[in-house]
Amino acid sequence: MPKLQGFEFWSRTLGGARHVVAPMVDQSELAWRLLSRRHGAQLCYTPMLHAQVFVRDANYRKENLYCDVCPEDRPLIVQFCANDPEVFVQAALLAQDYCDAIDLNLGCPQMIAKRGHYGAFLQEEWDLLQRMILLAHERLSVPVTCKIRVFPEIDKTVRYAQMLEKAGCQLLTVHGRTKEQKGPMAGTASWEHIKAVRKAVGIPVFANGNIQCLQDVERCIQDTGVQGVMSAEGNLHNPALFEGRSPAVWELAEEYLDIVRQHPCPLSYVRAHLFKLWHHTLQVHQQLREELAKVKTLEGVAAVSQALKLRCQEDMSRQQEGVRPADNLPAFHWICQPYIRPGPREGSKENSGGRSKRALEEEEGSMEGLSKNKLKKQLRNPHKTFDPSLKPKYAKCDQCGNPKGNRCVFNLCRGCCKKRAFRETADCPGHGLLFKTKLEKSLAWKGTQPGLQEAQQVRPVTPSGFSEVVGSALA
Template sequence: MTAASASSDASAPTKLAGRQLFEKLGKPKTIVAPMVDQSELAWRILSRRHGADLCYTPMFHAKLFGTSERYREEMFGPMDGDQTTDRPLVVQFCANDPDELLAAAKLVEDRCDAVDLNLGCPQGIARKGHYGSFLMEDWDLIHKLINKLHLELKVPVTAKMRVFDDRDKTLEYAKMIINAGAQFLTIHGRTREMKGQQTGLADWEIIKYVRENLPKDTVVFANGNVLYSEDIEKCMEETTTDAVMSAEGNLYNPAIFNKPTDKDVNFPRVDKMLREYFEIVKETPGKASNTAMKSHFFKILHSFLPVETELRAEIGRTSKAGFDVWEKIVQKVEEKVAKIYEDPNVNDEVVIGEEEAWGGAYRTVPYWRCQPYFRRCNGEKANTMVSRQQKEAAEAKKKREAESGDETDKEDKETDTKKAKLE
């Protein structure tokens, strides 16, 4: 038995344990995931307006955060963790050195409710830097990282992990993390290899297995396979977890955490959502991140841009753009959506399809409304339906433009006739 599998040693500073902390934070059910350059303050404010109960910061590099004042100021500004606008908040770090992790965490412990260790990042940069999911085989190091914060930090420590192919190994891994001192455990139901076009479906069964074999007072969040608002309760029921965390689902449709009601609440128009986000960015103190804005614009508009293709290139040229450039883009989106509604026969309905093998049903959503993004799954193109929608939308756009052109031609002919009569 290694140190990693032993229970928490020594006594930690007096602070709330898992279930107590969970209740103090209001028993959050809907959680914004930590996302590099994307779960920044403005996005968290937007997400909270649309039903998010708890937010995580983007993943910060512990060594850089602890040693570079410039990096720290760029990543965590004066309003991050503000008691009135940015709580409850968990700050996430990636690290492979306990002392570096503690030094970074000490700098934020008075401005957050907990500090999270990233054990889930599967990207190549994490492999190179030896952090995230590439620590999964080094249980002793993980134990030291978590236990260091558990024993020496004012606020609780939490962790976000991925699963192994073997559910029993995943359970032992989760137990080690909890025993090291983690008060919340987020389980992403995918393995390290499941990323990009190999993402596939998250395994809710393995999340449920782990949850049911951990102590009952353990707080567990589920992550993966949440496309629609209705999926949140379904995920909690099927995994028996305390809450659901969303990353991509939240990015493509910030209204995913709203209670299921109607299309305007659950699938808001892209022009309205884009305007709301942009106004928050302008009102938020500190320098706005063009990287974050560009990414959010692309994702909010992901179903809109294949139809309104000229906007894609325009957004692509915004790397160093000022607010005036962004404002023009938002206005163009507003004008284009307004043009759609000028058609009295526009089909603005959200249609629920038949139940799929994965247990849910896709929705056919108008391309000018926020909606989930579908990846390829097990070699099958899951976004075939979306492609069809976009094709139909493009054809409808051409028809509108043609009709508009016909009206213009008619007006021109009438004008020419009047001129001829006057002459």
Template sequence: MKLNLSNLRFMRTPRKSLISQTRTMTQYPDPVPDPSQVVDDLICSEQRDVQIRETVEAAPASLGSPSRVLSIDTRGEQAWAHWKKLGRPKYIVAPMVDNSELPFRLLCQKYGAQAAYTPMLHSRIFTETEKYRNQEFTTCKEDRPLFVQFCANDPDTLLEAAKRVEPYCDYVDINLGCPQRIARRGNYGAFLMDNLPLVKSLVEKLAQNLNVPVSCKIRIFPNLQDTLKYAKMLEDAGCSLLAVHGRTRDEKDGKKFRADWSAIKEVRNALRIPVLANGNVRCIEDVDNCIEETGVEGVLSAETLLENPAVFAGFRTAEWAADNEKEGFVDGGLDQGDLVVEYLKLCEKHPVPWRMIRSHVHKMLGEWFRVHPQVREQLNAQNILTFEFLYGLVDKLKELGGRVPLYKKKQIDTPNLQESPQSV
């Protein structure tokens, strides 16, 4: 059953099922673009670093202590009890604007993902706009454990949005890590690192008024001690789980800047609550190495999953297989065309805006499009998409030949995809 949030009204009205139907792309106020399409011109400066450090150092004294009966130790125990109840998931789909929606989450779940975040939702628009609620957040009973992520800069607005979704998720997450230009304009995400009193008030507001735990996703400061003070402040405010992206706000290019796993390890060692890591994941071995090096509970993947939603099942693209030829990889019996077909079937069952579908098709078929650019141009020229057209697109690529398989290690048995649990 798909959940329609437009009629929830703070959960006083029963849930209503949605009839599956084709949806057209809709523009909303303050649209949030695909981060990969945004180039931020923010330049790191020594003066800004000094200002950040002064803000962090002043925050604990100016903010005081949260008015809460439970001690930090008790809250830490509760945070761990909840995480263990969820099975301590290790392989997690990161929040991605327009790209971690329900059908994609379910596809990743079929191929090994154990938990997932929704795309970042704009808390103000979510509370004000029924169409935005209907199209931007959908879920189903199989879609768990689930983090619902909001960006916000007003505690009351954030709480109103969170109240609408808390019965259908395992955490309400606050986006404190978005580094893109739109976050700077809207004063949310990583740009709240300049206003830590506001950050603390956002966390406290949810922690004191929700029945589900609050989680946060952050980026690190250039200075490690600033990062540790920041993380401890969030824990003191009531954060029950912290996901740490190991890059600073100015390090937006994941191919240019490596995530700092050592900083993530220090955060993990400093806190009493579960910590997750984000950054430097290209294959399942990277996930395992990250957990071993940092001691975190789990690892988030974003860009790698967009190209290859089967990463957590041990599949990798030709690029990463070639980088490790000595380990020996074989055709895993799966390619991105197969994944696109599975994804489209899930979209027919759980409708989402066409802009999301178009984006995923481009990402998953990227290698084939480089071989057959004329097919990509046909997709770009198609203003109104249909499932018939997209299925035909995959068929055309297969007819043209040049199959682009995903690879697995020789010693890993390739599963029979027809017998896979949760198959479409």
């Protein structure tokens, strides 16, 4: 069957999806996607996957895609970050049988994307992007799509979108914030930019940014004319957003934990989800926040969830009629609701007390005083300095651009070093890889075994023969 394109792809393959769960590193994992789909999401994206790692590392492919196959988890778009046409296409070819389209991340504004040269840091490299999209469009059996951030100028954003469309992009998600609008500087997304793109291209467009409830979805579609709306933070705080419901926070937590039992994921993902889902409740019941941070098992998390449910139910039963929710919240803390991130200097209860780790980290650079955690660290080590300019700079792996191991003899990251050391039967003590030493030991041992010596002469040991000896070291 010929590959469907543009609007036909959106309406037939994606079922005309309007309610879309965003790609979210460590957060749009299978269990969360299934929860969101049960509550109105019609299309989900995987978290961003690193194309180069996906190509070279079979375990990464298994852990991040192949083991997460589930018939209810469709339609699904797999997102990659990449900056090389061949690598992008190789990764996409390995993923295309497990999804309905491949998305290129052109929106990540984080430092890690700057260092790895991907995401929004490719925004100015139109020639490279054209080549990446064109090659993917030609070689893949599924459509290629892009998720972009806007430029400050509407006309440049429009030309950018048109360039991607011309190269073969079949669906565009426009996050209406610029690369600089992140963390405490995120502000609001510009639907004006999104509307202008929608008018100027002939492919379906999803809007992203400022979506906190179902009314926002309807308003955004009306104002901008887009085909669908994507939500990240709104979905994390209320996965029933697309149903237009705001359930009790423990209800969705319990349902999510049940799904995680069937489709396990790292505990760090689960914890991060619950911190968001319970954001407002944990402001009130700080003890539970600490317990959640400390638990080490899924059953431990379930126990915290049970305790939180009881506390919330007590709070509900004590609630007097006519009393409004505290802190100008739209609903009481036990109801799933949006979290509006405070601006850079905005005064709020959060700014005076138990703020999130992330909020503290984001302001790190601009704070004159030190956070509680940093003060504690300084007490333990009086010579510790928190001046960002004195932080050691990450040196890059010569091969893939990830941070290299400090003591690596090859100047590579662990993954690349392991491959090279294996190929060359070498040691890298910095990474604890001892292929050469193990081979020598194994040969010495074989030398002491009379029966084996004979076999040795018939079959000389080469690096590939070596794999039989230490194959398990690579598992």
